[in-house]
Amino acid sequence: xxGEPKQLLLYKGQTLIRRVxxxxxxxxxxxxVVVLGANREQIIPELAGLPITVIDNPGWSTGQASSLKTGLxxxxxxxxxxxxxxxxxxxxxxxxxxLLLHMLDxxxxxxxxxxxxxxxxxxxxxxxxxxxxxxxxxxxxGDKSLQWVIVRHRNDCAEVPxxxxxxxxxxxxxxxxxxxxxxxxx
Numbered sequence: 001x002x003g004e005p006k007q008l009l010l011y012k013g014q015t016l017i018r019r020v021x022x023x024x025x026x027x028x029x030x031x032x033v034v035v036l037g038a039n040r041e042q043i044i045p046e047l048a049g050l051p052i053t054v055i056d057n058p059g060w061s062t063g064q065a066s067s068l069k070t071g072l073x074x075x076x077x078x079x080x081x082x083x084x085x086x087x088x089x090x091x092x093x094x095x096x097x098x099l100l101l102h103m104l105d106x107x108x109x110x111x112x113x114x115x116x117x118x119x120x121x122x123x124x125x126x127x128x129x130x131x132x133x134x135x136x137x138x139x140x141x142g143d144k145s146l147q148w149v150i151v152r153h154r155n156d157c158a159e160v161p162x163x164x165x166x167x168x169x170x171x172x173x174x175x176x177x178x179x180x181x182x183x184x185x186x
Contacts, residue, residue, distance in 0.1 A: 006169050008046065011093040015046045016169070023097045025048040025050065027086070027104070031079055035071040037061070043175050053078070063143035072138055084130045085137075085147060093125055093178065094164035101159050103128055110158040116150050119165035123150055123157070126165075 007017035010052040014022075017034070026030045034051045036043055037060020047054060055074045068087065075082060086103075088095060099117075103126060107115045116123045117137040124147045128135060136149055150157055169175050 005042055006175070007039070007043050007090045009093075009169065009175060011021040016066045016090045016093055017043055019089050020095060021047060021050055021052060023095065023100060024086065024088060025052070027100055029104070030073065030082060031072045033074050035067045035074075037067060044145070048158075050170075065140040065142055065144045068140060068146070069138050072134060076134070082131060084128055085134065086126065086128050087164070089124050089168075091169040092165055092167065093169065093174070096134065096168055099160070099162060106158050106160055110155050112156050112158040114150055114153055114157040116146075116157055116159060117165045118159040119163050123147060123159060124165070126162075147168070 008015045010016075011019060021032060021034055032050075033055055034047060034052050035055050035057050037057045039065050040056060044054065053074060055070055057067045057070040059070075072085065075085065084107075086100070103117075107128055113132055114127065116127040117125065123143060127146055127150065130147070133149060133153070137146070140146075140148060167174075167178055169178060
């Protein structure tokens with residue numbers, strides 16, 4: 001990313017980290033935990049004033065599973081009675097409050113234990129997991145994605161179409177392409 005943390009990229013006048021955190025808070029469904037690894041000192045000011053819990057993941061370089069486990073452990077320590085967890089990534093700029101509300105509606109209507117977004121041939125985050133899956137999520141390691149758990153339990157998963165979920169800003173090229181498309185759309 002050329003040294004700039006992707007969490008601090010701007011979209012519609014907000015950093016990606018602020019945008020996704022405010023969307024999670026707007027659901028008003030429970031505590032919001034933000035897991036930070038690299039570039040913590042640069043990112044933390046973007047979260048100032050928000051009623052969230054920020055957790056440091058010293059093992060962030062080992063892969064995304066360590067961040068998930070760090071966040072889940074923090075949630076479980078403070079909210080043992082939670083009935084599920086919504087997992088969001090910062091680098092999907094087109095996730096909206098409307099999408100998250102729709103996912104919660106699907107969760108209520110379907111009775112499924114996993115609600116995951118489908119984009120192209122992939123199924124993944126944003127995703128909601130019932131409490132029953134937390135132990136399995138905590139067993140993930142390395143760069144295993146949530147898709148690993150989702151695929152193992154396809155019969156208990158409701159899919160939410162979200163083609164914009166394929167926009168995932170992992171490289172400088174991803175950002176440039178997104179910015180070009182966004183500028184053309186305005």
